[in-house]
Amino acid sequence: MMGAGKTTIGRLLAQHLSYRFFDTDAVIEQAATQTITQIFAESGEAAFRQLETQVLAQLSPYTQLVIATGGGIVLKRENWSYLRHGVVVWLDVPIEQLHQRLQQDTSRPILQDQKANLKEKLQALSDQRQSLYAQADLRITVMPDESATQVAARVMDAIAQKCQEKSQINERLRLMNQETPYQIEP
Ligand SMILES: Nc1ncnc2c1ncn2[C@@H]1O[C@H](COP(=O)(O)OP(=O)(O)O)[C@@H](O)[C@H]1O
Ligand SMILES: O=C(O)C1=C[C@@H](OP(=O)(O)O)[C@@H](O)[C@H](O)C1
Numbered sequence: 001m002m003g004a005g006k007t008t009i010g011r012l013l014a015q016h017l018s019y020r021f022f023d024t025d026a027v028i029e030q031a032a033t034q035t036i037t038q039i040f041a042e043s044g045e046a047a048f049r050q051l052e053t054q055v056l057a058q059l060s061p062y063t064q065l066v067i068a069t070g071g072g073i074v075l076k077r078e079n080w081s082y083l084r085h086g087v088v089v090w091l092d093v094p095i096e097q098l099h100q101r102l103q104q105d106t107s108r109p110i111l112q113d114q115k116a117n118l119k120e121k122l123q124a125l126s127d128q129r130q131s132l133y134a135q136a137d138l139r140i141t142v143m144p145d146e147s148a149t150q151v152a153a154r155v156m157d158a159i160a161q162k163c164q165e166k167s168q169i170n171e172r173l174r175l176m177n178q179e180t181p182y183q184i185e186p
């Protein structure tokens, strides 16, 4: 979700891993030489979503990078084929924290006309997207008082564990394929 910490924690993860870091919103802003707010105002959300897909498609084949996406990346089915090139992490942050973080924010156009009932808007967006966020490989439930550094450390551990599980499964599959096939008596 917006405000969950994707940009902040993504950058920390990249530093820790010595990977390159890209934020799809920042790449779009640089390429369009417009802010996200200007793109929404002048070209509309659909145009923004197209740019978002283009940027993700261009970044996804690369390895050794961390991509922080916008919270709406999950909305297009096509985006999932690109996201699946990597390990997808869902930072699940309580609405109360998102609300606190985004009250003064002016850079997220979807929230700007709803400031009076920001919490309701966030709750509605979260409800709409919950089943999509749940398609992530990893869900990190962030505690209200957890710092970005602490969250980044937990994401690192969870990714390491996920990779270990995957390599164990692959090793088991490899061994199974090596076994002599069962012979049926004539
Ligand atoms: N764990 C955290 N604890 C407190 N504030 C955070 C934490 N993670 C991010 N923030 C703050 O919340 C705001 C939104 O973070 P950001 O990384 O831009 O989120 P996103 O990219 O998911 O929208 C920023 O002001 C950031 O400093
Ligand atoms: O959730 C969304 O639909 C959006 C999230 C934003 O990014 P963050 O999630 O980094 O705030 C940005 O892409 C745009 O304002 C739309």
Ligand SMILES: [Mg+2]
Pocket: 006, 007, 008, 023, 025, 068, 069, 070
């Ligand atoms: Mg962001």
